[in-house]
Amino acid sequence: MNRLRLLSVIAVLVAVGATVGWLSRGSGSPSTSVAELPRSGKPMTLARSSDCRPCHQEVYDEWAGSQHGLAYTNPEVQRLSKGFRDRDCLPCHAPRPIPETGLGERALERLVTLEEGVDCFACHKHHDTMLGGTHIAGAVDAPCNPVPSAAIKDLRTCTPCHDQHKVVQDWKETHYAVPGPGFKDCNGCHMPEVDRPATATLPARKGKSHRFPASHDLASLKSAASMKTSVDGRAVGIEVRNDGTGHNFPADERHRAVDLVIVAETSTGSVVSARIDRYRNPYRDEFDLKSPLRNPGAEAEWIADFGAAGRASVRATRVAAAFNPNRKQHYAENTQIPAGEARRYVVVLPESLRSVTVRLLYKRQPFLQDAEAILLHESVLRVGG
Ligand code: HEC
Ligand code: HEC
Ligand code: HEC
Numbered sequence: 001m002n003r004l005r006l007l008s009v010i011a012v013l014v015a016v017g018a019t020v021g022w023l024s025r026g027s028g029s030p031s032t033s034v035a036e037l038p039r040s041g042k043p044m045t046l047a048r049s050s051d052c053r054p055c056h057q058e059v060y061d062e063w064a065g066s067q068h069g070l071a072y073t074n075p076e077v078q079r080l081s082k083g084f085r086d087r088d089c090l091p092c093h094a095p096r097p098i099p100e101t102g103l104g105e106r107a108l109e110r111l112v113t114l115e116e117g118v119d120c121f122a123c124h125k126h127h128d129t130m131l132g133g134t135h136i137a138g139a140v141d142a143p144c145n146p147v148p149s150a151a152i153k154d155l156r157t158c159t160p161c162h163d164q165h166k167v168v169q170d171w172k173e174t175h176y177a178v179p180g181p182g183f184k185d186c187n188g189c190h191m192p193e194v195d196r197p198a199t200a201t202l203p204a205r206k207g208k209s210h211r212f213p214a215s216h217d218l219a220s221l222k223s224a225a226s227m228k229t230s231v232d233g234r235a236v237g238i239e240v241r242n243d244g245t246g247h248n249f250p251a252d253e254r255h256r257a258v259d260l261v262i263v264a265e266t267s268t269g270s271v272v273s274a275r276i277d278r279y280r281n282p283y284r285d286e287f288d289l290k291s292p293l294r295n296p297g298a299e300a301e302w303i304a305d306f307g308a309a310g311r312a313s314v315r316a317t318r319v320a321a322a323f324n325p326n327r328k329q330h331y332a333e334n335t336q337i338p339a340g341e342a343r344r345y346v347v348v349l350p351e352s353l354r355s356v357t358v359r360l361l362y363k364r365q366p367f368l369q370d371a372e373a374i375l376l377h378e379s380v381l382r383v384g385g
C-alpha cells in the first residue's frame with residue numbers, strides 16, 4: 001500500500017514535471033512562461049468550482065448550465081454508467097485537471113466533488129495558478145493567481161476527452177484547421193465571444209462563453225446543416241449540406257442520428273411517411289449497416305417505402321467537399337456528412353401522393369420516433385400529377 005502510494009506520487013511528480021517542461025517551452029503567444037510570471041504572495045484556497053462563483057458569476061452560471069457542468073449529474077450518463085459504478089466513465093465525466101497529467105494526455109478520475117462534473121479546474125488548474133488566455137486585464141495579482149498561458153487555448157486541452165469518436169481527427173480534415181483567415185478551432189465555434197460587465201476593479205470587457213453551445217442548443221443545431229428542395233413533376237430534389245460544423249454531422253457521439261424524412265398526404269387524405277436517408281456513426285454491434293456512399297462522388301439507388309401508398313425510388317449522390325474532396329471516413333458503416341460535403345437526392349414519388357413535406361430531424365438517440373425528434377429544417381412542396 002505504502003509502496004503503491006509512493007509509486008503514484010512519483011508518477012504524478014513525473015507527469016507534473018513534464019507539463020511544466022512543456023509549458024515553460026511555451027508555444028506561440030502569449031510568450032511568457034508560467035515559471036517567469038510574477039505570482040501573488042498568497043493564493044486563495046480554491047477547492048471547488050462554486051468557490052469561483054463570487055468573482056466569476058457569469059462564467060460560473062454559463063458553466064453550471066452547460067454539459068460540462070452537468071457531466072456527472074446528467075441522468076442519461078447516470079443511467080448508462082449505473083450511477084458511475086462503471087468507473088471507466090469517471091476520467092472524462094469527473095476528471096482531475098488536464099494540465100496535471102499533461103496536455104493531450106488521458107485525464108485521471110477525480111475522487112472528490114464528483115457532482116461538479118467537468119469542473120473549472122479540469123481546464124484551468126495548474127499547481128496553484130489558474131491558466132488564462134489573452135483576456136487577463138493585467139491582473140496577475142488576482143486571488144486565483146491567473147497566468148496567461150497558451151495552454152488554455154491549445155487544442156490538446158480538449159483532445160483527452162473529445163477524440164474518442166474522432167471529432168478532433170474529423171476537424172483536422174476541414175478547411176477550418178488550415179492556419180489563416182478561415183481558421184476556426186473548437187473554441188472558435190463552441191466558445192462564442194460574450195460581453196463581461198464592469199466590476200469594482202475592472203472595466204467592461206470581452207469574455208468567452210462557457211455554455212459551449214452545440215447539440216443541446218437549438219440555434220447551433222439548426223446552423224449545422226442546410227436543406228434545399230425542388231420539384232419537377234413527381235420528382236423531388238433534395239440537398240442536405242454540412243455547411244455549419246467543423247466536423248462530421250451529426251458530431252461525435254454514436255447515439256446521435258439525423259433522419260431525412262418525407263411526410264405526404266395521399267389522394268384519399270391519409271398521411272404517410274418514409275425515411276429517405278439516415279446520417280449516423282452506428283454502434284459497433286450494428287454489423288448489418290454499411291454506407292452505400294462509401295467515397296465522395298459515389299452514387300447509389302434504393303427504395304423508400306410509403307406502405308399502402310406505394311414506393312418511391314431514391315437516387316443519391318455523395319457530393320465531395322470543395323476543400324479536401326478525397327477525404328476518407330474512419331468507419332465503413334459511417335453515414336455522417338463530413339464538413340463541406342453534401343448529399344443530393346432525386347426521389348420519384350408514387351402517383352398517390354399529393355402534398356409533400358420534407359423534414360430533417362435530429363435524434364439524441366437512434367431509437368426515438370420521428371415525433372420525439374428535434375426539427376431542424378422543413379420544406380412543404382406541391383407535387384404535380
Ligand atoms: C474518453 C472520455 C470519455 C469517457 C471515458 C466516457 N465519456 Fe461519455 N462523453 C464524453 C464526451 C466528450 C461527451 C460529449 C460529446 C459527445 O456528445 O460525444 C460524452 C457524452 C456522453 C453522453 C451524452 C450525454 C447527453 O445527454 O448528451 C452519455 C450518455 C455518456 N457520455 C455516457 C458515458 C458513459 C456511460 C461512460 C462510461 C461507460 C462514458 N460516457 C465514458 C467523453 C467520455
Ligand atoms: C476573490 C475573487 C476571485 C476568485 C474567488 C476567483 N477569481 Fe479568478 N480572477 C479574479 C480576477 C479579479 C481576475 C482578473 C480579471 C479577469 O480576467 O476577470 C481573475 C482571472 C481569472 C482567470 C483569467 C481570465 C482571463 O482573463 O484570461 C481565470 C482563468 C480565473 N480567474 C479562474 C478562476 C477559477 C477557476 C476560480 C475558482 C477555482 C477563480 N478564478 C476564483 C478573481 C477571482
Ligand atoms: C475532462 C474531459 C473534458 C475536457 C478536457 C473537455 N470536455 Fe467538452 N465535454 C466533456 C464531456 C464529458 C461532455 C458531455 C457531458 C454530458 O453531456 O453529460 C462534454 C461536452 C462538450 C460540448 C457540448 C456537447 C453537447 O452535447 O452539447 C462541447 C461543445 C464541448 N464539450 C467542447 C469542449 C472543448 C472545446 C474543450 C476544450 C476547450 C472541451 N470540451 C474540453 C468532457 C470534456
Ligand code: HEC
Nearest residue numbers: 162168171184185186189214215224245246250251252253
Ligand atoms: C465551424 C464550427 C465548428 C467547429 C470549428 C467545431 N464545431 Fe463542434 N459543433 C458545431 C455545430 C454546429 C454542432 C451541432 C451539430 C452537431 O451536433 O453535429 C457541433 C457539435 C459538437 C458536439 C456535440 C456532439 C454531440 O453528439 O452532442 C461536440 C462534442 C463538438 N461539436 C465538439 C467539437 C470539437 C472538440 C471541436 C474541435 C476539434 C469542434 N467541435 C469544432 C460546430 C463546430
Ligand code: HEC
Nearest residue numbers: 049052056059060063118119120123133134135152207208
Ligand atoms: C472545458 C474547459 C473549460 C472549463 C470547464 C472552464 N473553462 Fe474557463 N476558459 C476555457 C477556455 C478555453 C477559455 C478561453 C481562453 C481564451 O480564449 O483566451 C476560458 C476562459 C476563462 C475566463 C476568461 C474569459 C471570460 O469569459 O471571462 C475565465 C474568467 C474563466 N475561463 C473562468 C472559468 C471558471 C470560473 C470556470 C468554472 C466555473 C471555468 N472557467 C471552466 C476553458 C474552460
